[in-house]
Amino acid sequence: MIKTENLEKVYRTDEVQTKALHHVSLSVEQGEFVAIMGPSGCGKSTLLNLLGLLDEPDGGSLQLLGTETNRYSERQRAELRKRSLGFVFQSFNLIDELTVFENVELPLRYLGVGAAERRQRVEQVLEKLQLLHRRNHFPLQLSGGQQQRVAVARAVVNAPPLLLCDEPTGNLDSASGHDVLGLLTELNEAGTTVLMVTHSEHDARYARRVIRLLDGQVVLEHSRHQF
């Protein structure tokens, strides 16, 4: 599903060069639920951005779903994102001007799905996530937990094989957080590969495998049972 070799990412400002990622090699198989852990600034989010093709690496190779993406054009990257990847962000990243329904519908629009089918699929996923009654609300009218549920709904509405989550519970209270993690587990059990960045040991327990990063390098990989 994912295979990286010596992935590099460097941030440059006028005076300083910061190596955000250094020789990161890892692989994630289909159907896995993997947590990426580490303290603040260790490069977790940078890694997730690279894996999600939201940013470009400065070196190394990245294979997604069996293809090398390093030479992908912007168009190809957008294509891969919309067909095969789903994102859940810490800050939800819903578009404030769009209703719940329209936010969830967005990936299907970019896929060119017809209006009738869009409606059906969005309603299906909203129902599953118990959001159907909120379909005409705007994000700012919802609680944090509800907003993140909308974000999850949006991430999975096009049934992507790979779901990338960046601190999905970071802005939520513990009950809502539990709720969202349960949702991710369900999706994983139904066959979606889930990759989750977190700094919470509690959240990491939902994953079957944990990759630990420190200062941009992989320091440890272990399965859930090895805690």
Add this chain to the structure above:
Amino acid sequence: MLPYPLLLIYRNFKRFKSTFLINLIGLSTGLAGALLIYLWISDERSFDRYHALDGRLYQVLENRRTAAGIETQTGTIPLLAEALRREMPEIEFVATTTPVPFFPPFTLAAGGQQLTAVPKYADPAFFQLFSYSLLVGTPATVLRDKHAIVLSEALATRLFGSPQNSLGKAVKWQLAADSTQTSLVAGVFAGVPRNSSEQFDFVLPFASFRDRMQMSETIKWDDDGPFTTYLALKQGADPAQFQAKLAGLLKTKSAQTQTQGRTLFVRPFAAGYLHGTYENGVATGGRITYVRLFALIAGLILVIASINFMNLFTAKASRRVKEVGIRKALGASRASLVGQYLTESVVMALLALVVAVGLVQLVLPQFSELTGKPLALHWEWPLGAAGLALALGTGLLAGSYPAFYLSGFQPAAVLKGKLPTRAGEVWTRQGLVVLQFTLSVLFIVAVVVVNAQLAFVQRQPLGYDKAHVVRFDTGGKAAREQAAFLAEVKKLPGVGQASSVLGGFLGGRYVAERSWRGKRLPVATMLVGYDLVETMGMRLVAGRSFAPQYRADSAAILVNQALVTGLGMTDPVGQQLDGARIVGVVGDFHYESLHEKIKPLVLQLDPQVNTVLVKLQPGAEQATLARLQQLYAAYNPGFALDYTFLDTDYQAQYAAERRVAVLARYFAGLAILISALGLLGLAAFTAERRRKEIGIRKALGASELSIVWLLTSSLTWLVVGAIGLALPLSYLLMQRWLEGFAYRVAWQWWYFAAVGMGALLIAWLTVSVQAWRAARRNPVLSLRAE
């Protein structure tokens, strides 16, 4: 339910209401300004283009070599048309005509009615050349008979009730003091469209004029002629080849013409209206100058409005970067984002177009009055297409920067909701502000200078007194017995003096070379009656003016000082100038507009000239005018006296400049409004962007005033920069405009100081309103927002 893109736009507009309004107002006023100018320009361009043969229609002009260079004239001799018809097989039709200003209106009488109407004499081919559609009669034959008269529909209706009714009827007509003639109505034409450079009411056969003036006996090829010759080339004839043949034509005609240095050439008929000015034999423009100037203004206004739109749109868009990030993360292609932004900007521009059309409808009556054209907004395709193209162009231009700029970011970078501030972007935005204000300041300086020059025109001593002078043309008995008529006018209570002059006191004059002791000088000639110097309050520098008791005055002349200086005369009175004795010298006076230098002038006595000037004593003008009308009616029963004040004539010389002044005022207002709106939007944007910084500064104890300065200083410097750029530029441009005047106002340093300060003040007021609001905001709110 709105379509999806429109829904997005609607929600965005709702979210950014003030930006939306600023943008809408800015762009729609800009588009409205441009549309108005478009209407004016397309009307100017439509002149003389309605003839079926347009494209093959030409007017013959003549270049004449003189000591002062090549002079171009539209007048041609009446022998020309016949020669062209015989010798140039590529010509389909050719006609000699009298130019409309050649005659004062004729007096017409028929069916018990009397009225005056504007005549034109023309050869039979006239109605074949020009598409004045005939309601009665056929184009080829209607002017064949020497006693024919062809009336306009309006004239025929007034005289006979209907065009059909007028056929074959007799019309008596009279030119000034001439004897009465009778013509029979041979045709009726629909009338002359408004967008014709010549307006006339009826046409007479040129042949009858030729007979009357006994031209066949008197006119030779080396003579001058005031007549206009028009021709149409046959389909497929090569104008260049024809031009070459025509150039050599005069040389073949007589021994004199061979050495006269005269060359004929043709100019497309429709080009005459806009390209009527020649300098040294080369077309140098004419009204086209104003067309170009206004086109430039329209363009600049659009640029300013469009810059605004772009600036605000970009500024607003950078508050939406997070949205771009999300959309990209979800797989939106760059094209779809570009599409979204472009759609948004184009929809916005189209909306502005709709508002602009409303605005245009609203101000069109005033604009029509201002321009002297009954303009109307007809949605014919060129206007519709132009409007749409303008809106689409502006929309695309404005949307393209944010569309391509924002969509180009890596999603990871913009997902954080912040744009990496790029020096390029800041420079672009600031550059746009500088450009806007530069243009605004330019407009304002133009307003100041044009108005200063117009005030100067009013103040300038003219060498005569234009106050309380009325001018009118005499006709009928008053013209035939002009001396008696003028004597009675002078006796009327309230009349100071009265005189007459050929064709009016102001305006260009016939110029011919005169020589004195071997020196040659182009000299203008004014044919005048007795008492002109006294009537006009001109200054007599030496000698005397004309008086009836000197019988030899018919061979005497008065000259102006410019002539005395030009020829270097030391004791001019008593000298002979080309056989005429100088009896007096008048002080220089502006017989032309202040565009022209006062040129050497000869006043020659001709008591028959029938444009009468009457000096009224101030205080009882209305009563005096009533008496004057009574007297005129006693000479010409049934005729109203059609008079104008000389001051009106004087002002008419600067009608174009006055129009420029008013338009410049409007457009300067528009430019400054749009620029200020842009600045307002930008200030709001800056305040929003620096909201947290302001919060922190305030939390640390910064005063509100220091925050206001923080926000206004950078924009203030931009405006100062723009002013610094605009002032020298406006000096250069306006200096060029002023150079069109031989007598012009001197530059005052305060023009620049005032305009600079004004622009700065406007900018500062605009920005500080926003800055003050930002400075007053509770810092806790700003800090919590992050």
